[in-house]
Structures are given as C-alpha cells and as structure tokens.
C-alpha cells in the first residue's frame with residue numbers, strides 16, 4: 001500500500017520514473033552495471049536507446065539526480081539517429097560523464113533476417129560493431145543487448161561478450177521490461193518486487209507528459225526529421241551561403 005501511495009498511478013512521465021527510482025532506492029536496492037554482483041537487493045537497469053539520444057540524455061540526468069547508475073545500449077544501426085554526428089557524440093559522452101555505462105544495442109535482423117546464424121558468426125559481427133561503438137567512445141561495456149531479440153538469442157551465452165539475455169540476467173533473476181509500454185496493461189507488482197532484477201526501460205517511451213506508445217513513436221520520428229533538417233542546414237546550406 002505504501003508503494004502505491006508513493007508511486008501514484010503509473011504514467012510514462014519523467015516524474016513517475018523519478019519517483020519509481022527514488023522508491024527503489026528507499027527500499028534498499030543498489031543499482032549495478034554489467035556484469036554486476038547480483039547480490040541481494042540489486043538491480044541492473046538497462047536502456048535500449050531505440051528512438052532518441054536526447055531522450056536518453058534526459059533520463060540519464062534524472063538518474064544522476066537520484067544517484068542511480070545504469071547502462072545505455074546505443075543502437076548504432078538506428079534509422080532514427082546517427083551516433084557519429086557531432087551533437088549526438090556529445091550526448092553519448094555526457095551520458096557517460098554522468099556515471100552511466102555505454103553498451104551496444106545490436107540488431108540481428110540486419111544480418112540474419114530469416115536464418116539462425118552460428119554462434120561464431122554472431123560473435124564476429126557483434127565484435128565488429130563493438131569496435132564501431134568504440135570509435136564513438138573508447139570505454140564501452142562488455143554487455144550487449146539485442147534489438148527485438150529472436151528466440152535463438154534468448155538464454156544463450158557468448159564467449160566474447162555478455163549477452164543481457166543470458167540466463168543469469170534473464171531467467172535466473174527477474175526480468176522486467178516496459179517494451180511497447182506494456183506496463184499499461186501488464187503492470188509489475190511494484191509492491192512486491194524481487195531481490196534481484198534486470199529492468200529494461202526505453203527512454204523514448206517516456207516524456208514530460210503521459211503519451212501513448214504510438215504517439216511517442218510518432219514524436220520520435222518527427223524529432224529525428226527535424227534534427228536531420230537542422231543539421232543539414234548547418235552543415236551544407238549555411239556554409240555555402242557564406243562562400
């Protein structure tokens with residue numbers, strides 16, 4: 001009961017998210033980054049940055065205010081943002097300077113849309129992409145999260161990186177995700193949380209107001225287009241005017 005009063009009605013707002021983190025801290029949980037100790041009352045808080053680095057940075061600041069460390073998995077093959085663009089590079093560095101880890105968010109679908117690859121093939125391609133991410137920032141986590149993970153990626157260990165869906169992080173402990181804002185219909189029991197958890201939160205699904213999933217997705221696309229338009233003006237159109 002106390003939890004419900006403290007957290008209030010679930011809303012995909014930054015305000016609710018902050019109260020959620022504050023509540024977890026007050027309940028005695030400590031936040032870890034991968035590989036973590038997985039001791040009593042520990043949480044591995046992970047973010048798959050699918051839509052927006054701006055939203056990721058906003059969330060990273062909220063967490064820093066509360067004194068929480070987490071892992072931001074960067075989707076370097078994202079259709080919505082380019083992590084190598086100057087402003088985005090800065091955002092990633094800022095997230096890191098707030099005390100958070102940077103990791104790879106990897107899409108298997110780009111390489112193996114239908115078939116199941118060998119473990120070695122996955123390791124080679126993931127390692128290549130980790131090297132690409134190291135060009136963004138040299139200090140990256142050994143953890144890797146799979147974007148829309150296929151069944152073969154679940155509960156599988158790899159030699160060369162930490163799979164966030166391996167049994168020790170996915171089935172041996174409680175795994176809680178708000179993918180597609182599913183907490184609206186399938187809400188975790190926030191009043192009786194387990195001793196060890198991995199929690200997945202997508203920064204793009206949260207805002208200053210409580211928007212539905214489709215609205216957040218639409219807004220992410222609009223913001224991405226605006227960003228590209230502004231940066232194209234700055235990089236190509238305005239310099240030509242000066243010449």
Ligand SMILES: [Zn+2]
Pocket residue numbers: 048049050105146147148
């Ligand atoms: Zn994803």
